[in-house]
Amino acid sequence: MESPDDHKATRMGQVAAAALIGTAIEYYDFFIYGAAAALVFGDVFFPELGTTGKLLASLSVYAVAFVARPFGALLFGHFGDRMGRKAPLVASLSLMGLATVAVGLLPGFAVWGWWAPAVLVLLRICQGVGLGGEWTGAALLIAEHSPAKQRGRYGAFLQLGPMIGFMLAQGVFLAFRFFLEEEAFLEWGWRMPFLASAVMVLVGLFVRLRIAETPLFTGRTGLVDKQPPAVEVLRSHWRTVLLGCGMITVGFAAFYLTTTYALAYATKWLAVPSTVFLSMLLPSALAAIAATLVSARRSDTSGRRRILLVAVVAGAVWALVFFPLLESGRWPLMLLALTGAMTAFGCGAGPVASYLPELFPTRVRYTAVALTYNLGGVTGGALSPLIAAKLTDAYGSAAPVGWYWAALGVLTLVCLWRLPETSGADLAEPWPRHGPAGSGRPT
Template identity: 90%
Template sequence: MELDSGTADRQGDGMDSPDGQKATRMGQVAAAALVGTAIEYYDFFIYGAAAALVFGDVFFPELGTAGRLLASLSVYAVAFVARPVGAVLFGHFGDRLGRKAPLVASLSLMGFATVGVGLLPGFAVWGWWAPAVLVLLRICQGVGLAGEWTGAALLIAEHSPAEQRGRYGAFLQLGPMIGFMLAQGVFLAFTFLLDERAFLEWGWRLPFLASSVMVLVGLFVRLRIAETPLFTAQTGQVRKQPPAVEVLRSHWRSVLLGCGLIAGGFAAFYLTTTYALAYATKWLDVPSTVFLSMLLPSALAAIAATLVSARRSDASGRRRMLLVAVVAGSAWALVFFPLLETGRWPLILLALTGAMTAFGCGAGPVASYLPELFPTRVRYTAVALTYNLGGVVGGALSPLVAAKLTDAYGSAAPVGWYWAALGVLALACLWKLPETTGADLTSVR
């Protein structure tokens, strides 16, 4: 992705120098990672909003109120269970063929599955075949997303200079938040524009179908990016065993510790967004338009915290910023649901903003921290397994555990203690993990 001389001359601001060319390449790489990841997470998050608002009625109408929500969240969780499978699959090809090809494949698979959900008939037309096919499409989403974040993280980490790896990694971490805001914003717009009946019958499908256009844009951007120099440099090396086997034999400890570290972050995000949305609208009678409106400024707070913590991690260290995030998130977990249950909108907004700010503080350094833990030859597989196993523990199980606790105790307050317990687990794992700030990725063993 070198600049030609004509483009460099037109810059007129020093961009014809090697440093200027490197900065331009990094901008293009960061943009490709951000755009593609935002689109994939938009696809992933619109299912979460639909699961909380309409899927119970569309695909599980014969179950009670609690049963509909639990069934919708169970199908939601299926994608997380499928993600470790996708991690091994995309990791294998990412470590053998390069970082770029799996990114294109994952975006294509995600787009296919998302449009498929938008076209899927409901229970009234297909009976139990409808939720069965929904599960298959959700599995495709999970497999596709498994390779997305890792490939994008490596694309940035293996292109960026060591002293600015955290800064550029922040662009990747903005992708999920932008995708989340797009998903919530689109659903919010349609709930305002359509009456409840129209939204339930067909309006919810439009955000899924709109994904087809976004995926084409993402593929155009992704196909223009070059392979990472670190992978190119080690192409042709003799490999004695598949990447997954080497990871499980030689790097299992780092994978498990990394999984425990980020599980708390996954739980914080999905309890704050997916489960809290369902709980507030179904049990607390908070209008969905109000809650979705509150999620948008809280997501902006997460974006700001992500940018600050990612940049600070280059100067102060990854572990220090992660420590701040884990402690703050665990403390806030204990007040989140009591604030929510007041039913007062300013306190609900405070609960959401505080939780998302703590989440952003932890999200910032992760995109640079995980790639710095593993060697180039197995980095894709190792990071994918770490990230997606953390997603199973924190993202898949947390909403289900929360639903069970709320049903058992008649309140979501105990969910906060479960959330804080995951924070304690993250602290224990962080204590055993090394500091990696400024690591030379070519020397990681």
């Protein structure tokens, strides 16, 4: 006969699996655009621009989704705090899947002219809005089901979702790029990863519809609030939102500089075959997964803030050698550059899924965490590849990008210094009660 502890562990396993699978699918949808932007979208949708112009145009459309994500955060956050965590997760996954399949069916510039990139921007906005509520809903699904002393451990499963989605996206593009000729890949091969999303989204919806609402939401008091959650967040929690945004900015920048921008830079400027670089990204993603698992578990015992501080310092130091290693042209050194950067990223990513929910009270947690996370996506994920492209074009080398990356690390350290320790926080409290090592309420 199953004991209560066994039943609880089984339930947590199901919740973690639902969060991981759904998030992996959503981020697969998001990341295949990044690979396509680096490899083909310049030729398909912006053929009349020069080499740098095509890349900047593709990356600009890529950045549009990050700008749209805070709007998705406010939209899904409102309903997540009023109606529950589960419904926005289903809606965000559906919106993301429909937009992704539509990109795969979109005619190129040769057929639709400038209407093609215009519709691409619209679909990218839909992707951003959908992703704006995804990560937060999954994070709260885990955090509000988890035991306080194991919140980091279970939160690691959520953080694996983006990495698995990234590996799926890179692997699918690598396969089509490897087996198809250049002309066939540009004509129709790049569309297949987008169309395949339809099947994966159906699987994700099936899994998520079977998960129950979180007990903290169903058991809370004061279900009818006098003001919208966003209003309370902006009035009472704006400092924590800004500090949290600054805290995760470098993580977004590190990931997208290492993957999307480095892929474009290596293939366009360094003449590295795309199949080679995509092959090197896959083992580096495995290193990030391992680092994520270790750092998330350690954050339950050593504290979220301490683990994040160590990860940020390591990442800032590695940023200064990343591009020199990449520009060496030697494949072992390039693999070392990618693996080191992704390992540092994983160390910082591990505690985030438990750290951000612990900073805010239940009644506005969805809105506050979604806004914090997605504003960090704008400052780190949207702007960094564009700034990197401009710096490289201006200086003829990507080395200055490393200093920009390290400077973002310093910003993160300042924000972390002002944020409290939260491991062991009681999320059922009107305001999360921080653990023994904490410093009280967020600033």
